[in-house]
Amino acid sequence: MPSKAPYGKLNIAIAGLGRMGKRHAKTLLYRVPHANLVAVCSTDERELQWAREFFKNGDKKAEIQVFDSYSNMLELPGLQAVWVSTSTNVHAPQTTEAINKGLHVLCEKPLSQNLDEARAVVDLAKRNPQLKVMAGYSRRFDASYRDAKEKVERGVIGRPFVVRSQTCDLLDETGFFVRYAAKNGGMFVDCCIHDIDLSLFFLGNVVPKAVWAIGTISHHPELAALNDVDNGVGMVEYWDGKMAYFYCSRTQAHGHDVATEVTGTNGKVSVNVHPHSNNVLVAGKSGISNEVQPEYWERFEDAFATEANEFCESVLEDKPVPLPLELGLKSLEIGWALQDALLSGKTVHFDQEGKRLDDRERSKL
Amino acid sequence: MPSKAPYGKLNIAIAGLGRMGKRHAKTLLYRVPHANLVAVCSTDERELQWAREFFKNGDKKAEIQVFDSYSNMLELPGLQAVWVSTSTNVHAPQTTEAINKGLHVLCEKPLSQNLDEARAVVDLAKRNPQLKVMAGYSRRFDASYRDAKEKVERGVIGRPFVVRSQTCDLLDETGFFVRYAAKNGGMFVDCCIHDIDLSLFFLGNVVPKAVWAIGTISHHPELAALNDVDNGVGMVEYWDGKMAYFYCSRTQAHGHDVATEVTGTNGKVSVNVHPHSNNVLVAGKSGISNEVQPEYWERFEDAFATEANEFCESVLEDKPVPLPLELGLKSLEIGWALQDALLSGKTVHFDQEGKRLDDRERSKL
Amino acid sequence: MPSKAPYGKLNIAIAGLGRMGKRHAKTLLYRVPHANLVAVCSTDERELQWAREFFKNGDKKAEIQVFDSYSNMLELPGLQAVWVSTSTNVHAPQTTEAINKGLHVLCEKPLSQNLDEARAVVDLAKRNPQLKVMAGYSRRFDASYRDAKEKVERGVIGRPFVVRSQTCDLLDETGFFVRYAAKNGGMFVDCCIHDIDLSLFFLGNVVPKAVWAIGTISHHPELAALNDVDNGVGMVEYWDGKMAYFYCSRTQAHGHDVATEVTGTNGKVSVNVHPHSNNVLVAGKSGISNEVQPEYWERFEDAFATEANEFCESVLEDKPVPLPLELGLKSLEIGWALQDALLSGKTVHFDQEGKRLDDRERSKL
Amino acid sequence: MPSKAPYGKLNIAIAGLGRMGKRHAKTLLYRVPHANLVAVCSTDERELQWAREFFKNGDKKAEIQVFDSYSNMLELPGLQAVWVSTSTNVHAPQTTEAINKGLHVLCEKPLSQNLDEARAVVDLAKRNPQLKVMAGYSRRFDASYRDAKEKVERGVIGRPFVVRSQTCDLLDETGFFVRYAAKNGGMFVDCCIHDIDLSLFFLGNVVPKAVWAIGTISHHPELAALNDVDNGVGMVEYWDGKMAYFYCSRTQAHGHDVATEVTGTNGKVSVNVHPHSNNVLVAGKSGISNEVQPEYWERFEDAFATEANEFCESVLEDKPVPLPLELGLKSLEIGWALQDALLSGKTVHFDQEGKRLDDRERSKL
Known part of the structure; x- marks a missing residue:
């Protein structure tokens, strides 16, 4: 189970670097003071290329690692949370894998199109109450x-x-x-x-x-x-x-x-x-x-920033996630x-x- | 079949003097230049009382007759059209009676709540194409x-x-x-x-x-x-x-x-x-x-005036009614x-x- | 001094049949129940032509006389009021002439561009308190x-x-x-x-x-x-x-x-x-x-109708004009x-x- | 003359911690990725108290120094720019002092209420074209x-x-x-x-x-x-x-x-x-x-963030300030x-x- 970050920062990674994944990376870098973006991953070569370029000359060069494997990324020492921003069909397995690694998860809505699969994730999260697991419905923010x-x-x-x-x-x-x-x-x-x-x-x-x-x-x-x-x-x-x-x-x-x-x-x-x-x-x-x-x-750009800030706060302050997973x-x-x-x-x-x-x-x- | 009015005015009567009937009377008097309000009727004693009072000292004193019987009103010499503004359950029989007397009819919507009854009125109107029969849907005006x-x-x-x-x-x-x-x-x-x-x-x-x-x-x-x-x-x-x-x-x-x-x-x-x-x-x-x-x-006050004006014009100019009866x-x-x-x-x-x-x-x- | 009209109508004439004069004629005919338009005048041949045509086949044929002289129009028997709608430079003399004939006047604003001339009209009106004299500022209506x-x-x-x-x-x-x-x-x-x-x-x-x-x-x-x-x-x-x-x-x-x-x-x-x-x-x-x-x-079309209605009412009911002349x-x-x-x-x-x-x-x- | 910051960050300090100074501190911390807030100063004891408290447990503890003297703060090694957010009467002398120390300046509007004093600052800035000096008019952002x-x-x-x-x-x-x-x-x-x-x-x-x-x-x-x-x-x-x-x-x-x-x-x-x-x-x-x-x-909260971002960029990229000083x-x-x-x-x-x-x-x- 992740401990609190030094200076109140949450070590977080992003899975998926499509249109929204890229935006989430910038949100975490520039609009979430308590987030510490430590890694990103993708299986798309163009997205990986973008990431290597974007983070190379950027202001966070040394800190943000780029992975081509979700599982490998989850092994990064010190990682506390992951923002799942991949396509819907892998939301559930990726969320499951992260929970099983003891990571907090902010997952893009919906958890799954398959109701049984979604229910299974909700059940798993309930059995891991020490972890914050949330599916993002941006309008609520x-x-x-x-x-x-x-x-x-x-x-x-x-x-x-x-x-x-x-x-x-x-x-x-x-x-x-x-x-x-x-x-x-x-x-x-x-x-x-x-x-x-x-x-x-x-x-x-x-x-x-x-x-x-x-x-x-x-x-x-x-x-x-x-x-x-x-x-x-x-x-x-x-x-x-x-x-x-x-x-x-x-x-x-x-x-x-x-x-x-x-x-x-x-x-x-x-x-x-x-x-x-x-x-x-x-x-x-x-x-x-x-x-x-x-x-x-x-x-809703501001809402996504609020969502990320509140998710980080819920982890760092050990408060309930602002949006219960079951609602999804x-x-x-x-x-x-x-x-x-x-x-x-x-x-x-x-x-x-x-x-x-x-x-x-x-x-x- | 009514001929054109002298000076392009339509001799019209109102059936029903409830809230809307009273308003229609004023609309015809003050906002429909080609209407000549000649009679009103009601079976409600308070409404009749209102009418006797309202028209007594008004500027149309000599011309507007007050009836307590719809059938009697339809017999008024020179009457060309009637605006049926009674309660819905008598719309169809009153419209039917007026058509059978050779009068044009502007009927409050709906013709009837009973579909068969409404269809019968539409059929009757079709058999009397020389008469203008319209059910008013005010928003169209x-x-x-x-x-x-x-x-x-x-x-x-x-x-x-x-x-x-x-x-x-x-x-x-x-x-x-x-x-x-x-x-x-x-x-x-x-x-x-x-x-x-x-x-x-x-x-x-x-x-x-x-x-x-x-x-x-x-x-x-x-x-x-x-x-x-x-x-x-x-x-x-x-x-x-x-x-x-x-x-x-x-x-x-x-x-x-x-x-x-x-x-x-x-x-x-x-x-x-x-x-x-x-x-x-x-x-x-x-x-x-x-x-x-x-x-x-x-x-919609203005729309009611437009409706009345266009109905009068359709009669006086022998043009189609602005709103076909079947639509209702x-x-x-x-x-x-x-x-x-x-x-x-x-x-x-x-x-x-x-x-x-x-x-x-x-x-x- | 004019007496009350039979059936509460004011016999009124319009001076000037430019764009606004024509509109005022229609306003009086169709939107002012207590006005009885009895005459119009103009010195413009095209305007006179329009008036002869417009009133010929209209619904008021017999009643509305068309003059080519303002002074002659003022002599019309039974005339009670005049609506001065000519160009500004003749507002004051025409209003003056009408007051001197004992007529009520509704004058387009302003009474005059010349302050002394305007003051003279106001003074004359004050000396004839039995007459209603008003300069129209439409927005107030x-x-x-x-x-x-x-x-x-x-x-x-x-x-x-x-x-x-x-x-x-x-x-x-x-x-x-x-x-x-x-x-x-x-x-x-x-x-x-x-x-x-x-x-x-x-x-x-x-x-x-x-x-x-x-x-x-x-x-x-x-x-x-x-x-x-x-x-x-x-x-x-x-x-x-x-x-x-x-x-x-x-x-x-x-x-x-x-x-x-x-x-x-x-x-x-x-x-x-x-x-x-x-x-x-x-x-x-x-x-x-x-x-x-x-x-x-x-x-402001509705405001002009309200203005005309209230002017007529002030005469017929002998109430103060809704807009004191001095304000102008x-x-x-x-x-x-x-x-x-x-x-x-x-x-x-x-x-x-x-x-x-x-x-x-x-x-x- | 300041060199470019490592990783594209500008070392900046804030003078004045009144209502706006506090807000600017947060803006620099949380909304200006290329700013590195290194110091703040005030002569007001309550403001200093606030700063010591705010920065103590915050996520930037080690990095942000709190001064009770503007002049002392300007001596901080590595400092590149200062955001003057004090009361208007000291805008000009503080801007002058910073320019003379070779620092870039973002000064709250106006430079001075005294026109001659303001002109003197503009002249000084013109003689130091290597420095970016800007007076902030937030609406332009x-x-x-x-x-x-x-x-x-x-x-x-x-x-x-x-x-x-x-x-x-x-x-x-x-x-x-x-x-x-x-x-x-x-x-x-x-x-x-x-x-x-x-x-x-x-x-x-x-x-x-x-x-x-x-x-x-x-x-x-x-x-x-x-x-x-x-x-x-x-x-x-x-x-x-x-x-x-x-x-x-x-x-x-x-x-x-x-x-x-x-x-x-x-x-x-x-x-x-x-x-x-x-x-x-x-x-x-x-x-x-x-x-x-x-x-x-x-x-205008977003505008202040944009202003700060663009000021930092103008320094780091050596581009003209977005708002010429003379306009003020x-x-x-x-x-x-x-x-x-x-x-x-x-x-x-x-x-x-x-x-x-x-x-x-x-x-x-």
């Missing part, structure tokens, strides 16, 4: 979502009972998204999962009763072969008279448009209903306009139910303990 | 909705394929709403019908494929006995890969919050996503705030399917001609 | 300005002491504005006068202490010969520690942008800081945008001081009674 | 202001010619502000200086022609003895037909309200016209509201002219080279 949550808890809107949430991405014309889609589990498991998580965040300890979803393909015909859509709408009925409904899209023209509204018995709190990339307006012949963030990174499981169950409803056209029902009532086996699992 | 529609038709957002629309009313603490609810057909038939109609307005000639709805009671427990809810969410899948989803509420704290967003392949157009009663902002210790219209009347039928079919889904918990399916596939008979019909 | 005023009076912002107000017009590329500018008195007398009036509206009974103004010509070089500018900024210090500052422009790219902010000791109320023509937003590749009203007419005088004094400061580059000072301290005679007077 | 500037430079609004800018602070009820006011030079020198600087930023290389200012005291009567106001409005006419006008306030109820609008011949770009602390809206019985940042720190001089000249106009009631004029034409000596200089 966003200042606006936290302010909204604080207001809800303070009773500003009375009892919350309806959540509307949408995750609408800018249309990707590079083809990156479609390649990525092949292994992401589908619209409601990969994208809507954030909105589902927000419904749990705002509605409290709710249990799903029934879900339905519909969707369409507007721009990416290749998705049909993947049993997926690029625009989908879903609803979740919770057992205690609460409701959530979602819109997810991969094809927005104007940018990353992520909005949430929470309606209560005495008011409504909303987050980012009119998205804007900064405080600038332009008035011209076509009216008055503002620009919109192109991607979730611009919208619940979101995933609802996400799969929505995805199944989308494909089958049928509603999916749950009993009062949240257990699915249909005996149909989901083909992907 | 609102300047913002029309601007949005014009933009959609101009291709500003590409091909429209998702509609989000909500009708959220201020919480009524007087008890008026619950009394009214007893005969309005339920959330999706009475309230959501406008949102359904807007999805048809923006998506074009679409056919429903499947619907589902969920709901809850947050403030009005009396609704349980009426098989109704005070907050509901519904989704409609249309056959050609288009979708609509709706939120209806009777319990908003902040005012009348009616918003619509239309997403297309190349952009999004939205109406009233941040409602405000006027152009005023107040900055003070708790931040910056704007007020919201309390009711649909403040939001389609909205009503979808509204009933949503209401049935709400009660049964099951999705309702339609074939490609829009015919419902379930053999269950709806109890109310 | 706008629903948002009234709401803001009501909030200020209710103490929502504490004691108001700073007003920012701007009148920014869409760039006129037709040349109309420059032709009009030749006889309008200049930026601060013609355009800023509304903002000055709003500072009086919100700050209460204030007396000017000193003013200064600067300006530039960005688009209309012809204005140099008229001693005028197309963009100007001015400040007014009032005697009791209150202040107002103004921006006026004739050259906006995006539309009619008229905004006002009132700062008080305990808050701020603002009107139309983000102008929008309706409730529609468009999201597309360049962000999210709204359109802006092109002209003051779209922004005060705005005009400040407007001329700003215009003089603009031309001279010097501040203009007033004593505590509001009397100008410079002995320089303004060339235009 | 704000993402929104930079986006606005980029748009202006790209021609989005045509030729810019009018700037409106306001710096409106939340009312300080603790008395801190009034104590601070005694040595800050007055409203237009201390507060409006940012707005003046923004007018130079957006309008380009402009020369003042004439200025005037007015002001009032609404909440802080103690300011009268300091010849200052708590609300002021000022205008600057530039020689080439450009204009700027400003509103500064210390007494806002709703928060830190800093807004700027730049009008050009073909459009307008604005920054922060509707301030909001985050993306959250609350809808409730009193309407829809957002909160506002309480202070400039919440609004020009703002200061205009600020003093406005302050003098406020006190004298007279306009202040400049010749075409920007030299003041009045021979009156400003009492404070």
